[in-house]
Amino acid sequence: MDEAARVADADEVVEGETLLFTVRDDEGDLGEAFLTRLSDGSVVAYRNYCQHWTDVRLDKGDGARVTDGEVWCQKHGATFQLDSGYCDFGPCEGSVLETVGVTVEDGGVYVDDGEYAFEHLGPGGVDDGDGGGSRIDFTGS
Numbered sequence: 816m817d818e819a820a821r822v823a824d825a826d827e828v829v830e831g832e833t834l835l836f837t838v839r840d841d842e843g844d845l846g847e848a849f850l851t852r853l854s855d856g857s858v859v860a861y862r863n864y865c866q867h868w869t870d871v872r873l874d875k876g877d878g879a880r881v882t883d884g885e886v887w888c889q890k891h892g893a894t895f896q897l898d899s900g901y902c903d904f905g906p907c908e909g910s911v912l913e914t915v916g917v918t919v920e921d922g923g924v925y926v927d928d929g930e931y932a933f934e935h936l937g938p939g940g941v942d943d944g945d946g947g948g949s950r951i952d953f954t955g956s
């Protein structure tokens with residue numbers, strides 16, 4: 816794999832936690848995503864926004880709330896199954912988180928997605944390409 820696509824060492828991605836990173840889409844815009852590990856040991860990644868209010872981040876920079884294989888939106892309590900991204904409770908029930916393709920290889924996790932390229936570890940969805948401000952609310956609301 817291309818080392819520029821390496822997000823983290825595979826052993827940094829643990830079950831019950833999320834690891835925030837930034838991607839650049841094929842139009843050059845930045846956005847956030849997070850990695851997590853499933854109970855079967857596989858690693859998945861999703862874009863870091865709720866399907867109810869898309870300006871609400873699931874991982875606000877210090878890890879999302881994850882319990883029993885589900886990630887919670889702390890705004891209104893929606894829960895999303897981490898193995899599928901499916902929302903099984905809350906105001907956006909029936910919706911699905913947006914996947915970011917990743918591959919685990921040689922002890923690392925790599926972005927492997929035709930639409931997204933790895934940008935850097937940590938937050939950063941501030942470049943929305945329209946010359947305006949951030950579409951990500953860093954106040955935690």
Ligand code: FES
Pocket residue numbers: 865866867868871888889890891892893905906907
């Ligand atoms: S913003 Fe996530 S449940 Fe409402």
